Amino acid sequence: MAALQTVTHNLPAVVRDPLIALLGQECYTVLVWNTDFTSDRCLKLALSKGLGLGMVAGGAILKLPQIVTVVRSGSARGLSLSSYVLDTAATAITVAYNLRNGFPWSTYGEMVFLLAQNAVLIFLITSYSSRPTVPRLVPLVLLFSTLAYALSSTSLVPPSTLAFLQTLTIPLALSSKLPQIVSNFRAGSTGQLSAFLVFNSLAGCLARVFTTRTETNDPVLFWGFALGALLNGVIALQMILYRNKRDVEVFTKRADGEIAHAQTVTGVERKELPPIAAANVGVSTPVKQGIVGGGTQGTPQRTGSPASAGGSARRYVRRLD
Structure with missing residues (x-):
């Protein structure tokens, strides 16, 4: 360990400071300075941080393949508008809940990117619909603008109300997946659904089950991700069953x-x-x-x-x- 400590004791500030901010002074000292890998708590934290940062990076591009698929094909067939509207509302509430509770960015950062990508997909779904775009899009823009303003205000949505809304995101998230599952079942096909999106969403929910348990131990967030993993698993199974x-x-x-x-x-x-x-x-x-x-x-x-x-x-x- 002496040779390794020679390196860890002389890390440049550009590396050392972010590691301290990420792991905290105690676990940085244990894992990096002392190179002691026997602490279960610090090892779990390091693993959780690694998964969390991977989730944030992955979330930044998670739905880009789906967006590209829709644009290239000129069709949003197989994508449920109601699913994306419900998913976007649930994601916005989750971002506000994490942000206002001061939870680490690594435990929810990808949600911010997913919000932006959901907005693009909702626009594409309405644009490629046989029905007029503007009459369907304007109410959605007004709805989400009002929701964003309300969630950012502690006077309009106090902490107790926000906690209740976060609890409601569990059935909301479930209902956002169910229309897609039913649509796939009825069609006997997954249409333009991206396999990359489906399987990475499943992996992401499973990773968030671990990071939430390790870093925030918030039961509402934990069960939301656990049930999300279950339904994403059903959609992933449909991708396999309907692959031909x-x-x-x-x-x-x-x-x-x-x-x-x-x-x-x-x-x-x-x-x-x-x-x-x-x-x-x-x-x-x-x-x-x-x-x-x-x-x-x-x-x-x-x-x-x-x-x-x-x-x-x-x-x-x-x-x-």
Whole structure:
């Protein structure tokens, strides 16, 4: 240990000061200065801080793949607006609760980044909806602006009320996941859901169970993360079970190139699609007449008279997700 202590005793201030701020003077002395790794309490704290900082860094990019997926595909199909609205409200309350209680930044920092990314996703979901964007977006902006102002004010939301609201985030968080779970189950597909987002959300909740128990020991936060891990686990399981399911568009094209009939079919087995369509999004592949796959037929996107297609019409399939 003497050789190691030669290094730890001569750490530059740019390294030493952040470590002291992170671990506290006592655990810094035990773990870094004395290089004593027998203290369970300090080891747990160091592990918790490491996980916490990893969570903050991961939270800064957690939903970026989902945002990129939606923008590239030009579709928010499979994403539940109600889920994101509820999740954003719950996250805002959690940020205010942690901030006003003076809990370490490493135990909740990623929530701030997730708020910003949720706002982007809500905008994208409303923008890619078939319904007008502004009438749906304006009430949401007003709602979240009012919520942010109220949560920042101790006179409008005193500590006791904030603690009660944080307790309410547990069923709120559960209800934000349930619509997504039900939507996936009904469609037999996870649509545009990002596997990176789902599995990292699960890992993040599990990590927060540990960091919350270690650093704040707040029962409300602990059970919120524990139940969040449970529901994220269900969505992750759906990602695995539906990994070979695809959403496709089946359409009939006349000899003149006009589309006579088109409809969306969800939850089609990958093996039931032509190889090119199964491997590429947006590539049209001719298929034989008949129902493609065993998925759920959605509402036709464009309709025409099947009879007008004539005998020269051909049937195509195009993968959407």
